[in-house]
Amino acid sequence: GQQLNQSPQSMFIQEGEDVSMNCTSSSIFNTWLWYKQDPGEGPVLLIALYKAGELTSNGRLTAQFGITRKDSFLNISASIPSDVGIYFCAGSEKLVFGKGTKLTVNP
Amino acid sequence: EPEVTQTPSHQVTQMGQEVILRCVPISNHLYFYWYRQILGQKVEFLVSFYNNEISEKSEIFDDQFSVERPDGSNFTLKIRSTKLEDSAMYFCASSVLYTGELFFGEGSRLTVL
Numbered sequence: 001g002q003q004l005n006q007s008p009q010s011m012f013i014q015e016g017e018d019v020s021m022n023c024t025s026s027s028i029f030n031t032w033l034w035y036k037q038d039p040g041e042g043p044v045l046l047i048a049l050y051k052a053g054e055l056t057s058n059g060r061l062t063a064q065f066g067i068t069r070k071d072s073f074l075n076i077s078a079s080i081p082s083d084v085g086i087y088f089c090a091g092s093e094k095l096v097f098g099k100g101t102k103l104t105v106n107p
Numbered sequence: 108e109p110e111v112t113q114t115p116s117h118q119v120t121q122m123g124q125e126v127i128l129r130c131v132p133i134s135n136h137l138y139f140y141w142y143r144q145i146l147g148q149k150v151e152f153l154v155s156f157y158n159n160e161i162s163e164k165s166e167i168f169d170d171q172f173s174v175e176r177p178d179g180s181n182f183t184l185k186i187r188s189t190k191l192e193d194s195a196m197y198f199c200a201s202s203v204l205y206t207g208e209l210f211f212g213e214g215s216r217l218t219v220l
Contacts, residue, residue: 031207042111042198042211043150050206088150095142095207097150 006089006098013079014106021087021101022073029091032065032072037086037100046087047074079105109133111212113199119218120189128184128215130199139182140200140209141174143167150198156182157205189219 006023013019023032031050035043047058049065049072056063062075072091076083084105089098112131120126132139141153154164156174173185182201186193196216200209 033207037150040213042200042213043209044211045208048206048208090150090207092207095140095150095152095209097152099149 004089004091004096004098006101008101009099010102010104012104012106015079015081017079019076019079019083019103020073021089022071023089023091023098024071025091026070028069029096030069031092032063033090033095034061034063034072034074035088035090035097037088039085043088076103079103081105081107109210111199111201111210113197113212113215115215116213117216117218119220122191122219123188126186126189126193126217128186128197128199128217130182130184130212131180132182132199132201133210134180136201136203136210138162138202138205139174139176140202141184142198142200142211143195144198144214145195153184153197155205162205186217189217191219193217194219 004023004025033048034046036046037043047056047063052069053067054065060077086100086102088100114129139156142150144150152165153168155162171187175183196214198214199212202209
């Protein structure tokens with residue numbers, strides 16, 4: 001089946017730093033989405049991307065849909081403590097999820 | 108703000124027992140989904156449901172699983188005879204369109220002993 005490789009697995013950063021994480025796939029996706037999951041809760045949609053090359057921002061978050069349609073990245077600028085959580089990339093309409101990037105922000 | 112609600116939040120059951128997890132999707136949404144997340148692992152697609160029938164299902168969704176929309180508001184996942192490896196967090200989600208922009212519930216934790 002379709003699989004996504006998400007990296008890094010975890011990140012430890014200082015408050016105020018920028019963060020970048022990415023996902024790659026061996027197959028083409030028509031949709032790339034980024035979700036955040038807080039402990040004990042369901043994933044929450046951050047950004048949805050529908051066109052190859054599309055660059056979309058949501059506040060301090062920026063995500064891009066790769067030209068090849070096989071990759072996407074998510075950047076978080078000027079991180080704050082509430083950015084802590086697990087970030088998942090997901091592809092396609094039924095959502096194939098990556099394994100997640102666990103973000104820790106030290107105040 | 109409308110949200111997807113799930114019950115129970117946690118269920119403990121004996122292996123071999125039947126379990127029904129319940130979900131109330133957002134009222135104007137047309138697509139409904141179940142996902143599961145084994146502790147510490149990624150979220151995995153189980154099934155999508157539209158117009159009162161399954162539209163897509165994964166290899167995980169075998170004959171032990173079934174879904175139903177018994178009335179206009181509830182969407183249920185039934186596991187007929189639970190196994191130890193069914194222990195996981197089960198998330199219900201819904202969407203207006205089949206675009207991947209899903210709204211997830213807070214999950215039902217299933218523990219099979």
